[in-house]
Amino acid sequence: MFVTSAFAEETAPATGAGGDTHSGTAVPGEAHAAFPPFDPSTFPSQLLWLAITFGLFYLFLKKVAMPRVGGIIDVRNERITRDLDQAAKLKGEADAAVAAYEQELAEAKTKANTIGQQASDAAKAEVEAARKKVEAALDEKLGAAEARIASIKANAMKEVGGIAEDTASEIVEALVGGKASKAEVAAAVKSVAG
Structure with missing residues (x-):
C-alpha cells in the first residue's frame, strides 16, 4: 500500500455506537470489494444507465440545444x-x-475649356478691333498728313515757280546786264520745270 509510516500507525481504539473498535486507518471488512465502475458485476446496470443518459442527452441536444444553435x-x-x-x-x-x-x-472641364476658348476668342476679337481702330485712326492721320504734305508741296511748287522766275530774272540781269520780261522768264521756267 501507499501509506506513509505516520499514517500507518494505529491510534488508540475507539468505541463506536455498536461497540466495534476500529483503527483510524482501518476499513471494515465488507468494503474491501472492487471499485464499483470496475466491478464486473455492475457492468449491465452501468451500461443501461449509460444508454439511458446518452439517450436523454441526445434528445436534449436534438430537441433543445441544436434548434437554438441552428x-x-x-x-x-x-x-x-x-x-x-x-x-x-x-x-x-x-x-x-x-x-x-x-x-x-x-x-465641367469641357465647359471650362469652352469658356476659356470663348474668352480667348473674345479677347482676340477685342484686340483685333482695337488694332483695326488704331490702324484706321493712323490711316486717317496719315491721309491727313499726306494731304497736308501735298498741299504744302503744291504751295511750295507754286512758290518755287515764283522764286525760280525771280531768281532767273536776277541771274539774267547779273549776266546780261539788262532786264528780261516777266513773260519770257515765266515761259523759260515752265519749260525747264515741265
Whole structure:
C-alpha cells in the first residue's frame, strides 16, 4: 500500500455506537470489494444507465440545444446575406456616384475649356478691333498728313515757280546786264520745270 509510516500507525481504539473498535486507518471488512465502475458485476446496470443518459442527452441536444444553435446560425446567415446585399447596393450607389462625379468633372472641364476658348476668342476679337481702330485712326492721320504734305508741296511748287522766275530774272540781269520780261522768264521756267 501507499501509506506513509505516520499514517500507518494505529491510534488508540475507539468505541463506536455498536461497540466495534476500529483503527483510524482501518476499513471494515465488507468494503474491501472492487471499485464499483470496475466491478464486473455492475457492468449491465452501468451500461443501461449509460444508454439511458446518452439517450436523454441526445434528445436534449436534438430537441433543445441544436434548434437554438441552428436558429442562431440561420439568423447570422440571414444577417450576413442582408449585410452583403446592402454592401453590394451601397457599392453600386458609390460606383454610380463616382461615375456621375467623373461625368460632371469631364463636363465641367469641357465647359471650362469652352469658356476659356470663348474668352480667348473674345479677347482676340477685342484686340483685333482695337488694332483695326488704331490702324484706321493712323490711316486717317496719315491721309491727313499726306494731304497736308501735298498741299504744302503744291504751295511750295507754286512758290518755287515764283522764286525760280525771280531768281532767273536776277541771274539774267547779273549776266546780261539788262532786264528780261516777266513773260519770257515765266515761259523759260515752265519749260525747264515741265
